[in-house]
Amino acid sequence: MIKTLVILAALAGFDLNADLLQLDEALGKAAEYSAVHERRIQAAEHDLATDRPLTDEFRYEVYGQIYDLSYAFQYDRALEALNNQEQVAARMGRDDLLIETRLRKALLHCTAGRYAESMAVSERIDTAVFTSDRQLYLWYEYQQRFCRDFREYNHPGEGGVLDERAGFYRGRLIEYLPESNFLRQTMLLTELIEQGNHIGAGEVGSGMLARYSEDSHEYAIAAYYMGVLCREQGDFEGEVHWYIKSAIADIRSATKDNASLYCVALSIMDRDIARAFRYTQAALDDALFYNSKLRPGQIAQNLPAIEKAYTGMIKRESDRRTILMLLISLLVIVLVFILLRMLSYHRRLQEAIAALSEANAAKEEFLALFLSMSSGYLDKLRRHLGREQMEEELKAFYAAFDNAFLQLYPAFVEDFNALLEPEARVELKKGEKLNTELRIFALIRLGVDQSSHIASLLRYSVNTIYNYRAQTKAAALNGKDDFEEQVKTIGIRHN
Structure with a gap:
């Protein structure tokens, strides 16, 4: 009874205004956290960029490090690391490592919502040749994640066979993994929440929060499920508090695949x-x-x-x-x-x-x-x-558009200038990401090519938009007739 009161007290009395200010502060530093994480990945990649001979065992280990750093940060990078690991494992003739790599690849595809790709990889895996508990646990984790996510995304609100299968594999992980294992703790917390055992779930979740750093990906996951627990209990303040704590941990750990x-x-x-x-x-x-x-x-x-x-x-x-x-x-x-x-x-x-x-x-x-x-x-x-x-x-509107567009086409400014005569090329001021001229042609790159529509979105007159377009086309390096068609092809080779 005393333990129950302690847990309930821990989930009450939150200052959501202070929590939100902390989240705003973390968001303001998100680029810094991402840059630090990027440097960690580059440091691992640098270990492979050398003229000295490297063993396949070393290469496999480093690709594994790159995957661990990338799997929640950038899907394409994590997939590339697994592809490289798979090639090295095959070259070494290590069927055990090949199986583990393919299991992680199936799980990565599933995590990113690429279910068809995930199924294609899993169909190449023969469970009859598993030689270690690690392979079996990876298989259980993949099956549990695939059944849960595929059902939740394609048939939300429904139960049925997929939920039963997810529960079966979750139970296997709880039964066989060591008690201190993070995946087992997460599966147990999920199981208790689904069973309506809120006290038991609170005990497990509180233990996880105390065990992991508030800047870690593990803390973010534990805090997220504590938010789910509070939602099930009808505790709005607790729900938002733990979602905020989870979001802050996601930002600090540079977790881009977040909820x-x-x-x-x-x-x-x-x-x-x-x-x-x-x-x-x-x-x-x-x-x-x-x-x-x-x-x-x-x-x-x-x-x-x-x-x-x-x-x-x-x-x-x-x-x-x-x-x-x-x-x-x-x-x-x-x-x-x-x-x-x-x-x-x-x-x-x-x-x-x-x-x-x-x-x-x-x-x-x-x-x-x-x-x-x-x-x-x-x-x-x-x-x-x-x-x-x-x-x-x-x-703020222009800044949001500039950031989102340049994430899709990071080399847009350079590629755009390459289409213009040298003396007409755009030179951005310090701190600028795009200016008015570049935003106009960024919208054209996205398929918005009517001057009236562009004028409405950017808050300029139609004549202003027309003049910008005419002046820029007149400075085209290869003639103005197909200049805008060339703009529409910018970035195709990068995407």
């Missing part, structure tokens, strides 16, 4: 819509950087909830009936538009999974969608904000 930040956004959207919108943008940036198919889809599925929160905010702030009715009408139109785009994306995503192909166009679509949402959001704010506040919102 907690968006959970925070969903939890606070009816209380602090501006913050929720900012967190949603940051979550999408992480998902695009990681190159996940799963996370962007999940964010898109919840966009109507964000839009509903906008409606609630406007209702509370506006006391003029006519304006209120107009805003509701506009929001309904936007909601229908978002729902149609979301359904269209979901259908394309399923087709892409079935065809085993990459959906690079989905990245551009998400960027265009968020650009349209942000533009509409600014239109609504214009009625309530002063000139200086509106200018600050526009700066």
Whole structure:
């Protein structure tokens, strides 16, 4: 009974305002944490970039280090490390290492939402030739993760065979892994939550939180499940507190394949819509950087909830009936538009999974969608904000677009300048990422090529947009006739 009271006390009395300020501070340093993590990966890669002869055993070990650093940071990099490991294991004739590498590859594909690729790898694995407990545990982990995620993403709210299989493999991991093993602790915590054993789950989760550093990926996972536990108990403050703690740990550990930040956004959207919108943008940036198919889809599925929160905010702030009715009408139109785009994306995503192909166009679509949402959001704010506040919102809008676009096409400025005469090339000021001219042609690269549409999005007149386009085309290196078509091909070789 005393232990129960201690656990309940630990989940109460949170200062969410202080928690959110800590999360904002961590987000402000996210680029620094990512840069530090990037240097750690590069240091491991540097160990292989040498003229001295290296043994295959050493290469296999270093590729494993690169994978461990990349699996929650950047999918493509982690996959490349596993591909290299697989080649080395085959060259050494080590079937045991080959099996382990393929098991990790199947799990990585599953984590990134690439279920068809994951199944293709797992079908090449013969469990009859397993020679170690480690291989068996990796197989259990993969099967548990695949059944859970595939059901949750494709058939949310349903149970059935996949849930039963996930529970079976989760039980195997709990039974056979050592008690101190992190994966076993996570499986046990999940099992207790699903069974409704909140006290037992609280004990396990509290033990995990005490065991791991608040800057670690393990702490982020434990805190996330504590948030889930609080949600099951109807404890809103506890839920948001632990999601925030998890999100902070994700940021500090440079975990880009994360869920907690968006959970925070969903939890606070009816209380602090501006913050929720900012967190949603940051979550999408992480998902695009990681190159996940799963996370962007999940964010898109919840966009109507964000839009509903906008409606609630406007209702509370506006006391003029006519304006209120107009805003509701506009929001309904936007909601229908978002729902149609979301359904269209979901259908394309399923087709892409079935065809085993990459959906690079989905990245551009998400960027265009968020650009349209942000533009509409600014239109609504214009009625309530002063000139200086509106200018600050526009700066934030441009910065968000610049960052998201340059993540998709990091070499855009250089490639764009390569199409122009030397004397006409764009020179950015200190601190600038894109300027007006570059934003216009960035939108053209995304398929927005009507001057009226570009003018609406960037808050310029149609004549201004036309003049920019004409002046730039006149300075084209290879003639102006097909200049914009060349712009539309920028980045194809990089993506």
